[in-house]
Amino acid sequence: MRIRNWMGIALGIVFVALAGLSAHAQKAGGTLVMLVQPEPPSLASYQSTSGPIGLMAPKVYDGLLDYDKDLKAVPSLAESWTVSDDGKTVTFNLRKGVKWHDGKPFTSADVQFTIMNVLKKIHPRGPNSFKEVMEIETPDESTAIFKLANPAPYMMRSFGSYESPIVPKHLLDGQDLKSASIANKPVGTGPFKFVEWKKGQYIRLDKNEDYWKEGLPYLDRIVGRFIPDASTRTAAMEKGEVHYGAYGAIPNVDVVRLRELDSIGVTTDGYAMINPVSLIEFNTTKPPFDSPAIRQAISLTLDRQFLIDNIWFGYGKPATSALSSSYAATGLYAEGMPNYPGKPDLEAAKKVLDDAGIKPDANGVRAKATLDLIPYGEDWRRAGEYMKQALGDIGIQLDLRYEDVPTWLKRVYANYDFSMNVNYFYQLPDPVLGVHRHYGTDQIRQGTHFVNSSRYSNPKLDALLESGAKEPDAGKRGAMYKEIQEILANDMPVVNLHEMKFLTVFNSKLKGHDASGFGAYGSFDQTWFDE
Amino acid sequence: MRNFWQLYKRNRSAVAGLIILVVVVVVAAIAPILFPQDPFSLAGLAMSPPGENGFLLGSDSLGRDVAAGIAHGAKTSLLIGLLATIVAVGFGTIMGGLAGYFGGKIDDLLMRTTEMFQTIPSFVFAILLVAILKPSINSIVIAIAVVSWPAVARLVRGEFLSLKNREFVQACHTLGMSDIRIMLGEILPNCLSPIIVIGSLMVATAILIESGLAFLGLGDPNIMSWGFQVGAGRTLLRSAWWVVTFPGIAILITVLAINLVGEGLNDALNPRLRERQ
Numbered sequence: 001m002r003i004r005n006w007m008g009i010a011l012g013i014v015f016v017a018l019a020g021l022s023a024h025a026q027k028a029g030g031t032l033v034m035l036v037q038p039e040p041p042s043l044a045s046y047q048s049t050s051g052p053i054g055l056m057a058p059k060v061y062d063g064l065l066d067y068d069k070d071l072k073a074v075p076s077l078a079e080s081w082t083v084s085d086d087g088k089t090v091t092f093n094l095r096k097g098v099k100w101h102d103g104k105p106f107t108s109a110d111v112q113f114t115i116m117n118v119l120k121k122i123h124p125r126g127p128n129s130f131k132e133v134m135e136i137e138t139p140d141e142s143t144a145i146f147k148l149a150n151p152a153p154y155m156m157r158s159f160g161s162y163e164s165p166i167v168p169k170h171l172l173d174g175q176d177l178k179s180a181s182i183a184n185k186p187v188g189t190g191p192f193k194f195v196e197w198k199k200g201q202y203i204r205l206d207k208n209e210d211y212w213k214e215g216l217p218y219l220d221r222i223v224g225r226f227i228p229d230a231s232t233r234t235a236a237m238e239k240g241e242v243h244y245g246a247y248g249a250i251p252n253v254d255v256v257r258l259r260e261l262d263s264i265g266v267t268t269d270g271y272a273m274i275n276p277v278s279l280i281e282f283n284t285t286k287p288p289f290d291s292p293a294i295r296q297a298i299s300l301t302l303d304r305q306f307l308i309d310n311i312w313f314g315y316g317k318p319a320t321s322a323l324s325s326s327y328a329a330t331g332l333y334a335e336g337m338p339n340y341p342g343k344p345d346l347e348a349a350k351k352v353l354d355d356a357g358i359k360p361d362a363n364g365v366r367a368k369a370t371l372d373l374i375p376y377g378e379d380w381r382r383a384g385e386y387m388k389q390a391l392g393d394i395g396i397q398l399d400l401r402y403e404d405v406p407t408w409l410k411r412v413y414a415n416y417d418f419s420m421n422v423n424y425f426y427q428l429p430d431p432v433l434g435v436h437r438h439y440g441t442d443q444i445r446q447g448t449h450f451v452n453s454s455r456y457s458n459p460k461l462d463a464l465l466e467s468g469a470k471e472p473d474a475g476k477r478g479a480m481y482k483e484i485q486e487i488l489a490n491d492m493p494v495v496n497l498h499e500m501k502f503l504t505v506f507n508s509k510l511k512g513h514d515a516s517g518f519g520a521y522g523s524f525d526q527t528w529f530d531e
Numbered sequence: 532m533r534n535f536w537q538l539y540k541r542n543r544s545a546v547a548g549l550i551i552l553v554v555v556v557v558v559a560a561i562a563p564i565l566f567p568q569d570p571f572s573l574a575g576l577a578m579s580p581p582g583e584n585g586f587l588l589g590s591d592s593l594g595r596d597v598a599a600g601i602a603h604g605a606k607t608s609l610l611i612g613l614l615a616t617i618v619a620v621g622f623g624t625i626m627g628g629l630a631g632y633f634g635g636k637i638d639d640l641l642m643r644t645t646e647m648f649q650t651i652p653s654f655v656f657a658i659l660l661v662a663i664l665k666p667s668i669n670s671i672v673i674a675i676a677v678v679s680w681p682a683v684a685r686l687v688r689g690e691f692l693s694l695k696n697r698e699f700v701q702a703c704h705t706l707g708m709s710d711i712r713i714m715l716g717e718i719l720p721n722c723l724s725p726i727i728v729i730g731s732l733m734v735a736t737a738i739l740i741e742s743g744l745a746f747l748g749l750g751d752p753n754i755m756s757w758g759f760q761v762g763a764g765r766t767l768l769r770s771a772w773w774v775v776t777f778p779g780i781a782i783l784i785t786v787l788a789i790n791l792v793g794e795g796l797n798d799a800l801n802p803r804l805r806e807r808q
Contacts, residue, residue, distance in 0.1 A: 230766070253766050310577050310593050373752075378766065381752065386593055388753075389573050400752035403665055 026512065028218045030529040034520075035233055035245035036224035039200065044183035045165045046118050049125065051247055054162045054521040056203055056224050060101075061165035061188035064092055064111065065156075067517035071272055071329065071429055073156060077106070077166055077189065078144075087151025087472045094142040098212045100168050101193045108138035113169035115146075122177050129158040129433060151472050154430035160273065161190065162521040163428075191217035191525035201226065211525070218512070218528035230254075237264065243507040246270070246520030250505040252313040252379075258505060265508045268315060268501040270519015275324050275427035275434065276500040278383075281412070283419050284454045284493055288367035293356030294396070295492035296339045300349040301394050302387065304498050311382045315503060318342075319496035322488035323435060323481065324427050326499070331474050332431060334482040337489035340496075349394050366395035372412060372421040373402050380422060383497075387422070414447045416455065424500060425450060431481065432469045438494060440465050456493030538799035545795020551788035555781075559605035566599035570755040574599070578771045589773035591764055597774060600760050601781050607756040608785065611668065611741045612734040615675035619737075620730045622676065623683025624719075630684070631691025632714055642688065645681045653678035657740055661749045668751045671744060675737045686729055690722035724800035731793035735786045742782050757782050 036052050045057035066076040078092040098106040115136055119126035132152040137145040148155075158164055166189070171182050186194050191213070192205035203224040207217055225242060227233045234254040236242045240263065250258065259266040280298065282289040289295060304318035317325065320340045327333035341348070353359075353366055360366050373384040381402060388398045398420075403411065411417050428434030437443045441462050443452040464484050471477040488494070504520060506513060509531050516522030540546055558565070568574065576584045577594040584590070588598040630641040648656075657674040664670035694700060695718065703713045744750055745758025746765070757778040764774030 251766055253770060257770065378748070378763065381748070382593060382763070384752070385571055386573070389569075389571060401665070402748065402752050404662055407665075 026218050026526070026528045027530065028215075028528070029220050030218075030531075031221040031223060032219050032244060032510065032524070032527060032529075033223045033225055033242045035237075035242050035249040036203065036226055037233065037245070037247070037249045038228065039226040040203075042183045043186045043194070043197075043203070044180075045162065045186075046114070046167050047122050047178065047183070049123075049163075055246065056205070057165060057186060057188075058161040058190070058518065058521050058523055059192040059205055059222055060186045060190045060194050061161050061167065062190045062523070063159050063161035063164055063166060064094075065159035066523070067157075067160055067273060067429075069269070069272075069514065069517055071157075071517045073159070076159075076161070077111075078159075083156070087153065088148045090146040090148065090156075092144045092146070094144060095212060096142050098189050099210055100170075100189055101187045101208060102168075102171075104168065104170055105141075106166075106168075106189050107141040108144045109141075110166055110169045111144040112136040112138050113173060114166045115164070118167055118172065118177060119164055123164075125158075125428075125433060126164070128437070129155055129164070150470050152469070153472050153477075154432040154469065157429040158433060160516075160518055160521075161523060162273075162518050191523050192219075192222055213525060217523075217525040219524065222524065234258070237505055237507075240507060243510050244504070244513060244520075245506070246504040247502050250503065252315060252503060255315075255503050255505055256313050263508055265506050265510075267504050267506070267514065269514050270504055270517075270522070271502050272326055273429050273517050273519075273521070274502075275326055275429065276424050276502065277319055277324050277427055278422070278424040278497040278500055279319075280387075280495040280497065281418075281421045281423055281454050282493060282495075283416060284456050285416075286419065288358070288369060288396075289419055291356055291358065292491050293352050294358055294367060295495060296490075297349040297352045297394060298391060298396070299339045299492055299495045300341055300345045300352065302390055302495070302497065303344045305343075307383055307386060308498055311379050311386070312498075312501070315501040317499040317501070319498050321485045322439075322494070322496055323431060323485055324499050327427075327431065327481075330430075331478040332481040334478075334485045337485055339489050339492060344390070346394060353394065360395045364395050365397050368397045369399075369419040370401050371398045372408060372418050373400060374421075374423045375402060375405050375408050384422060409449055412453050413449045413451070416446070416453065418453075421453070422497075423450075436465050436469070439488065454493040456491070458487065458491065461487050535799055539795050542795045542798050544791050545798065548788040548791025548795065551784060552792055555605055555785050555788065556609065558602055559609055562599075562602035562606055566596065566602050568596075568599065570599045570603040571595060578767070578774075580771075581773050581777075588777045589771070591760070591774045592767060592771070597760065597777055600755050601757065601778055603755045604757040604760060604778065605781070605785075607668075607754050608738045608741060608782075611672055611675070611756075612737040612789075614672045615679065615737040615741075616730050616733045618672065618676035619679035619733060620683050620726060623680035624687050624726065626680070627684035627687030627689075628691055628714055628719065631688035632695055632710070632718070634692075638688075641684070645684045648677070649681045651678075654740065654743060657744060658747065658749060661744055666744075666749045666751055668754060671741055671749075671751065674744075675740050678740070679733055679737065683726070683729060683733075686725055687722065690725060691718055694718045694721055727800060728793055728797045731796055732790060735789035735793070738782065738786055738789070 036055050038052060040052035041050060043053060043057050045053050062077045064076060064078040065073045068074050077095055079095050080093045082091045094108055100106055115130055120130050132148040132150045133146055134149050135147050168187055171187055172180055191208050191211045193208050195204045195206050197203045205222045207220050230251050234250050237245055237250055255266055258264045282295055284290055308316040321334060321337040323333050325333050358366050371384055374380045384400045388400060391398055412421050426434050437451045439452060439456060439461060441457040444455050445451050464480055468477060468480040471480060509529050511530050512526040512528050513524060515526040573594045574596045575590060575594050577590060577592055579586045579590045581589040586596055590596055626641050630638040657678050660674035660677060661670050700717060703717055742758030745756050746762040748762060750756055750759045760778035761775050767774050
């Protein structure tokens with residue numbers, strides 16, 4: 001039996017038709033000004049996953065698939081797709097008549113080139129996402145057949161235009177990928193064409209009149225503006241000079257004030273594909289954090305809700321496991337993990353420490369350590385200051401250290417010269433893509449950022465991660481990940497703190513910006529102004 | 532001494548500055564008695580306005596007592612100001628004294644070095660140093676001293692240049708006194724007044740630089756200071772004004788007081804201004 005997707009497409013068409021008939025008829029035209037913070041280093045989304053690139057590039061590039069608000073895959077450049085029974089062959093039927101912005105036709109050769117020669121080579125996460133892809137056959141111009149070494153169900157979640165943009169072979173083939181001019185002047189198949197980039201000011205994209213989706217996009221133009229100062233961004237949003245700001249472009253403290261205004265809307269939707277979780281990494285090879293007991297005690301002591309309420313102004317959700325609760329949708333999240341209490345439990349924490357023989361000295365100090373803080377802004381410093389106080393109550397005396405980004409990255413991920421470190425990781429739509437890198441022995445990659453810096457190594461867990469990645473059956477996979485989460489909650493190589501909720505602030509006249517599961521990293525083809 | 536006080540108290544505003552400064556010093560000294568808890572401790576409800584929930588000057592976003600922060604921060608500010616000034620004045624005096632006394636090649640070498648430091652904008656240089664050395668109380672003191680000593684060196688060099696040809700110094704040479712004894716025993720005491728004045732003003736500048744660094748997030752994260760309070764509270768300015776306002780006022784008053792005292796010292800110690808009324 002082959003899994004057919006024609007049904008989904010048919011339903012989609014009906015939906016679009018119904019939406020067209022509804023009372024809120026979308027209006028075409030208008031210029032959207034959105035905040036892009038900070039200015040991106042390039043627009044090469046095939047090479048870097050940096051946040052500001054993700055805001056602009058997916059408007060220019062399409063992916064093979066898109067993902068709706070429920071994270072269900074929907075057709076994009078691929079009209080339909082089938083996965084063979086053994087999970088080792090994935091066939092994409094590509095849309096016909098699609099043209100690149102420079103007028104050349106889009107074909108299966110572009111898909112083959114993009115995956116094999118670009119994403120598997122120079123994308124930060126591509127080598128992992130497409131690890132099992134051995135080759136891509138292109139029997140004709142509109143068919144791409146992926147041949148896999150092993151089943152890779154997680155791969156089907158990485159075909160969005162933010163994660164895996166399809167790039168034009170004719171502009172990149174034979175060039176040095178890292179210095180191609182397309183990096184700053186992207187040419188895609190998406191709803192908007194790149195027009196100009198005024199350094200330090202804005203990036204301008206204009207409507208693609210030949211877009212393959214009939215009647216879309218609605219907007220005439222998208223301008224991405226760079227405004228370095230946070231309070232100026234807030235003022236511009238308040239005055240209606242900009243219409244859209246995501247990923248904390250407007251600080252939470254200002255959002256609390258702006259959300260009272262009728263002209264401003266606020267949402268936490270659109271971040272499910274990113275799935276960010278804040279956490280503490282420990283150096284598990286050195287005292288004091290070589291003992292699981294002290295790591296458990298820290299998890300038992302911290303008041304996650306306090307952090308959310310006082311630092312992120314109520315936006316966020318306490319972590320309850322190594323996996324974010326948003327994995328509940330795919331049946332991978334397990335509830336009721338030990339050492340993740342609803343309320344801080346100091347007595348339990350002290351008991352764990354006493355039982356492990358980590359006793360207080362005459363001054364009540366059980367252990368001393370330096371806490372490194374992610375240098376991405378004031379919020380993290382406040383979090384560190386809170387932790388210093390809270391952990392002082394159970395006798396763990398902390399010193400705070402705050403360095404610049406390169407020094408910090410080098411200290412934690414290259415020199416391993418740290419004992420505990422506050423950070424946040426994107427868990428992404430599948431644990432293989434976002435979570436495995438944190439715990440697997442093969443992910444102890446000295447010098448690579450945002451991988452297993454705790455140097456936690458557990459052969460039993462490695463085996464589970466390995467089989468979890470390949471298991472196509474959802475039920476069996478859920479059971480494996482439950483076991484994984486139990487191991488991680490007991491060994492606690494990383495204390496997960498909270499599921500972060502980024503905020504998108506928008507002008508109330510702006511509609512349809514949340515059509516994609518990617519939110520701000522979506523294509524914005526269905527975005528329009530109601531005025 | 533009585534004569535000095537007579538001269539000093541003619542300047543009313545200098546007396547006022549001295550009183551304020553004494554109050555700040557006393558607050559800093561008795562901070563552990565006034566607020567026995569760690570100023571970073573989460574003392575109660577977050578963002579309480581002044582006078583509510585037992586917070587005299589309100590609490591910040593984590594529920595830390597602003598008043599306790601100001602009292603404990605006074606110690607940090609004064610300590611850093613004094614230490615940095617002592618280091619800068621000490622080093623600047625040695626450099627300037629040697630350059631002025633010996634002249635020639637030594638003067639050239641030392642003064643070109645000094646100029647090299649003076650061409651770099653001082654605050655930017657301080658930021659750079661603290662960022663490289665990683666923020667701690669030692670690195671902040673070093674950074675402030677490094678950007679402050681050239682002014683002292685130039686001043687001392689000028690004084691030494693004008694004094695070294697005076698008759699009493701030449702008399703010392705004739706008597707066969709050693710260079711070190713002449714420098715330390717004869718010339719230095721005669722240029723102490725301007726050094727004291729520039730030193731007192733430098734304390735104020737040092738406090739401002741420390742606050743500026745802490746405001747930019749380059750303060751010692753383990754020590755409470757006024758700049759830290761202002762920096763941490765500035766995002767709350769429109770929702771909790773008291774978090775930044777009171778530490779800001781503390782900085783303003785203290786720096787003003789030190790400047791007034793410096794001005795008063797100048798009036799009292801400068802012989803040319805003694806008759807000024």
